[in-house]
Amino acid sequence: MATLDEIRAAVEKKIPGAFTPVRKSPFELLPTGIAALDGQIGGLPLGGISQFCAPADMTTGRTTIMVSTMAQLTRKRRYCALLDAHDAFDPVCAQKNGVDLSRVLWFRGRRTPQHTELEQAFKAADILVNNGGFELIFVDISDVPEEELRRVPMTTWFRFARVVEKSEMGLVFLMPFAAAQSCAALTVQMKQAKILWRGPRYPTHARLFAGLEMDFEVERGKHPTAHERGSTRMENQNL
Numbered sequence: 714m715a716t717l718d719e720i721r722a723a724v725e726k727k728i729p730g731a732f733t734p735v736r737k738s739p740f741e742l743l744p745t746g747i748a749a750l751d752g753q754i755g756g757l758p759l760g761g762i763s764q765f766c767a768p769a770d771m772t773t774g775r776t777t778i779m780v781s782t783m784a785q786l787t788r789k790r791r792y793c794a795l796l797d798a799h800d801a802f803d804p805v806c807a808q809k810n811g812v813d814l815s816r817v818l819w820f821r822g823r824r825t826p827q828h829t830e831l832e833q834a835f836k837a838a839d840i841l842v843n844n845g846g847f848e849l850i851f852v853d854i855s856d857v858p859e860e861e862l863r864r865v866p867m868t869t870w871f872r873f874a875r876v877v878e879k880s881e882m883g884l885v886f887l888m889p890f891a892a893a894q895s896c897a898a899l900t901v902q903m904k905q906a907k908i909l910w911r912g913p914r915y916p917t918h919a920r921l922f923a924g925l926e927m928d929f930e931v932e933r934g935k936h937p938t939a940h941e942r943g944s945t946r947m948e949n950q951n952l
Contacts, residue, residue, distance in 0.1 A: 746785040761898030773903035784811035794818040798830040870896040904928035
């Protein structure tokens with residue numbers, strides 16, 4: 714029976730460098746357009762998975778971050794995609810905040826007898842990451858029940874990570890918890906956001922929305938090992 718060294722030698726003879734570790738260059742980071750946040754995370758990694766995580770019933774600013782990033786991209790005449798599992802995206806609000814909708818592919822998920830919203834979103838993501846053409850692909854599955862998301866096998870996340878790391882696109886998930894685990898290059902755990910108001914305290918109906926103050930924890934899957942904590946204030950983001 715052949716030894717492991719003999720097998721390795723035979724494979725190397727047919728495929729030179731088969732067992733040589735691949736040195737991947739550092740991720741290119743795409744700014745979100747929110748200066749305080751970019752100062753903490755640097756931006757969203759191209760060639761990697763990002764996950765922004767928080768319970769669905771919590772105001773955290775995830776949508777604001779997504780819309781701001783989309784506005785940055787489309788202003789530069791670049792393309793992005795949004796796989797919106799529960800059809801929650803507000804295109805009118807996004808357009809008011811600078812998003813050029815002509816440069817956004819918007820997939821609106823609906824449950825069918827054959828597929829759940831999560832299955833539809835993942836099938837669409839599979840098609841897009843394997844065909845390219847978009848700088849960023851957002852997958853909004855933040856309203857998917859946690860127990861359903863936990864049934865997604867780790868092989869699915871590994872497959873997405875392997876395809877994306879060979880490309881120049883970023884894959885960004887908005888979801889209830891960090892389901893992609895170590896497959897993600899960037900994980901941002903969002904905390905309850907504080908809503909900022911402008912105007913007199915009373916009467917309350919006279920106050921105007923001024924922005925959000927967010928707290929978050931950052932974990933980088935392939936860079937620094939330590940967790941980072943931070944906060945950012947986003948004013949005049951009417952989302």
